[in-house]
Amino acid sequence: MAGASLSSGSMPTAPAKLFASDNVAGAHPAVLEAMVAANSGHALSYGTDVHTQRAEQAFSELFGRDVRTLFVYGGTGANVLALASLLQPAESVICTDWAHIHVDETGAPEKILGAKLLDLPCSDAKLTPDQVRSAARARGNPHHAQPGVVSLTQPTELGTLYSAREVRAICDVAHELGLVVHMDAARIGNATAALGGSREALRAFTVDAGVDVLSFGGTKAGIVFGEAVVWFNPQHAARAQYLRKNVTQLHSKMRFISAQYSALLVNDLFIELGASANAAALTLFEATKHHVSLGLTTPPAVNSMFPTLVDPVKTRLQEWSFFWDWDQDAHQVRWMTAWDISAEDVTQFASGVAAALESPNRSE
């Protein structure tokens, strides 16, 4: 490796946008307009305002039934609140070893909820009904935390998807065993777009499949900040309004979160933006898959892909247009597209990848 370098003159102009994550993008103009509109005059705080009532109603319309929706500051807070509303004392949460609640929330669920996470090994980041059944055998053993909740991520941290049928199979087993199901859908627009692109498709893999509580992401879909938690079962929602502040997630000027959500739900904007990010990822896949060393063999299901890149090409590309390392042992990185990535951005990024890979001194 020592001494290897790429000639600095060989790289094209870097794209204006990054392929590092979907939360590197700004907010959609419709969201900003909604925030500005919500800024006029005074409104009661903590969610007792007309903007919040409108957004709550929009969620009930989205799911075609009365749902209970509470807005929070961020994705980790949404997951913590959702789990708090489901967990009983001494219970545990079944999830995958890739789950955001397990890997990327700095231990917040364990610290705040005092609950054990049972992180099961899943190479594709998807739980199976058999894994749930097997983990639930701890129920009844006084020496074990009692499995009480199954937490699924949709789409998963590896960019895979559960079909509606797969979610239903897990929910059926969970409910049969007396467990309840949480879904972390931080990228719900991407999942919905990939699974049919309609409200019916959304309902099919959430409420109709038997999910009890949903973390409904907005930040990655074009809002400034704030996430929603949606309860399909009023019984689980009963204590949620108290738990929200108890887990530090009650925003006083709530209208600014809820107005953003109303904008995101008008004409299913979140699905449109998810579809756009997914399409950009597919275009990037098509433009780069011929570089065999990247190992891109399967088209992305949503908006992420995990190519293999070794130094010095990897570092040089990251310096040119930053993206995150994913699995350093496996030399995998993550490319992720946001809602505002254009075909031109993809072309530029792909040309940089080609230039870096085709450089005569690309590796040792």
Ligand SMILES: Cc1ncc(COP(=O)(O)O)c(C=O)c1O
């Ligand atoms: C699967 C998943 N859940 C939740 C979140 C929200 O995390 P944060 O609390 O950082 O907004 C993310 C963000 O990356 C995520 O990928």
